[in-house]
Amino acid sequence: MSRAVAGPEIERLIQLLARVPGLGPRSARRAALQLIKKREQLMSPLAGAMQEVLGKISTCRVCGNLDVRDPCSVCTDATRDPTLLIVVADVADLWALERAGALNARYHVLGGTLSPLDGIGPDDLNIPALIARAQDEAVGEVLLALGATVDGQTTAHYITELLRESGVKVTRLAHGVPVGGELDYLDEGTLSAAIRSRTSL
Amino acid sequence: MSRAVAGPEIERLIQLLARVPGLGPRSARRAALQLIKKREQLMSPLAGAMQEVLGKISTCRVCGNLDVRDPCSVCTDATRDPTLLIVVADVADLWALERAGALNARYHVLGGTLSPLDGIGPDDLNIPALIARAQDEAVGEVLLALGATVDGQTTAHYITELLRESGVKVTRLAHGVPVGGELDYLDEGTLSAAIRSRTSL
Numbered sequence A, B: 001m002s003r004a005v006a007g008p009e010i011e012r013l014i015q016l017l018a019r020v021p022g023l024g025p026r027s028a029r030r031a032a033l034q035l036i037k038k039r040e041q042l043m044s045p046l047a048g049a050m051q052e053v054l055g056k057i058s059t060c061r062v063c064g065n066l067d068v069r070d071p072c073s074v075c076t077d078a079t080r081d082p083t084l085l086i087v088v089a090d091v092a093d094l095w096a097l098e099r100a101g102a103l104n105a106r107y108h109v110l111g112g113t114l115s116p117l118d119g120i121g122p123d124d125l126n127i128p129a130l131i132a133r134a135q136d137e138a139v140g141e142v143l144l145a146l147g148a149t150v151d152g153q154t155t156a157h158y159i160t161e162l163l164r165e166s167g168v169k170v171t172r173l174a175h176g177v178p179v180g181g182e183l184d185y186l187d188e189g190t191l192s193a194a195i196r197s198r199t200s201l
Helices: A008-017 A025-037 A039-056 A091-100 A127-136 A150-166 A188-196 B008-017 B025-037 B039-056 B091-100 B127-136 B150-166 B188-196
Strands: A081-088 A105-109 A141-144 A169-172 B081-088 B105-109 B141-144 B169-172
Touching: A008 A025, A008 B039, A025 A039, A025 B091, A039 B008, A039 B039, A081 A091, A081 A127, A091 A105, A091 B025, A105 A127, A127 A150, A141 A150, A150 A169, B008 B025, B025 B039, B081 B091, B081 B127, B091 B105, B105 B127, B127 B150, B141 B150, B150 B169
Parallel strands: A081 A105, A081 A141, A141 A169, B081 B105, B081 B141, B141 B169
Antiparallel strands: none
């Protein structure tokens, strides 16, 4: 905006909203105006919810998840199967797997993947705690739910080697055709993997 | 999400973020996670900016703009031309015109347009104050920057009638081809208006 049509407090609100993923400079302006208009019904509760989360959030000391309690809601959920431990790179992956709702297990968040190019080594990830959990607890299977990328596969390979002597079963996610996906648009690597892992009908 | 992967405080933050224009249920989840990860750099300042705006925001008693001061930043800007008064339906229109930056004038926000179908009559809009401003102040021209819709044009006609005896010049925005627009996609009404208002080269 060339001139100030609103005080610096509002401009600052717009600038901060523009940094929220999903909002850009233009939609931040629209969002700010709607927040101001609906200040009682929306902005005030939202600011309050942020303050509450800010005051309570922490990294779970057991699994590395982010939550308002420590140990987190997942680790303290007694209904979850204690024999299956799902290893993910990021909290976002944990949330995505929970949305799928296919498993009622516990998780371990690495906080990234091994990436020599970015200078991320084993000491930068939450790996020692994973090895300890896989050996100490009632864990029978460790599912490495890591991305099908070079870094993800390098990390999976590294963890598999570390767990080889523990006797725990180590698995990975299947490769294949995405549900709803057209074969025509799939890359050769995925198609080859889907053919190799074909199942009987 | 089928089960709680995070405490109720985080679920509430996600639900409130989903109501922000520009964010939906899915992007709200992603936004919440990023806010939590960047809590020091982003969520904390954002919550603070909201609280500050909440504590200060009000409707300008002169023009109806929303700002952290009253009279607002626009009304108190001494560099603006006091002879031109731009009438808009909504604060969003004021912001849009300021982004265009074509005029350095003052504004009057009606708070909507006349709409018999929605039961919005003259008494529901900020019209009496407009008539008073147009007559009392040094105003020489009132530019009705209202939408080219039935309700916008009804409102423009109504205000024009009210101002007829005051002697002030009343204008409206030009109709025509949007800059960057293809003739092929334009409706007949706009094309007819653009032909009638053609200018010499």
